[in-house]
Amino acid sequence: MNISYLVYQAERQRSVTEQRESDVQAGQLAEGIAAVKAAVIRRAVGSRQQTPLIPGDDLIPELSSRR
Numbered sequence: 001m002n003i004s005y006l007v008y009q010a011e012r013q014r015s016v017t018e019q020r021e022s023d024v025q026a027g028q029l030a031e032g033i034a035a036v037k038a039a040v041i042r043r044a045v046g047s048r049q050q051t052p053l054i055p056g057d058d059l060i061p062e063l064s065s066r067r
Helices: 003-011 016-047
Strands: none
C-alpha cells in the first residue's frame, strides 16, 4: 500500500464534480442500507404479534384500530 498517495488524496482539494460524485455514491449506499434495515425490521415485526402497551388495550376496538 502506498501511504504517501493516501496522504496526498486526503490533503488534496476535490473538484466540484468529484465531490458531487462522492456524495451521490454515499447517498446510494445509505439508501441501500436503509432498504435492508427496513426489510429486516419488517420481517422481525411481522413474525411476532404486537403486544398492547396497556393491558386490555387490544380489547377496545377504537384503540386497537389505530395501530
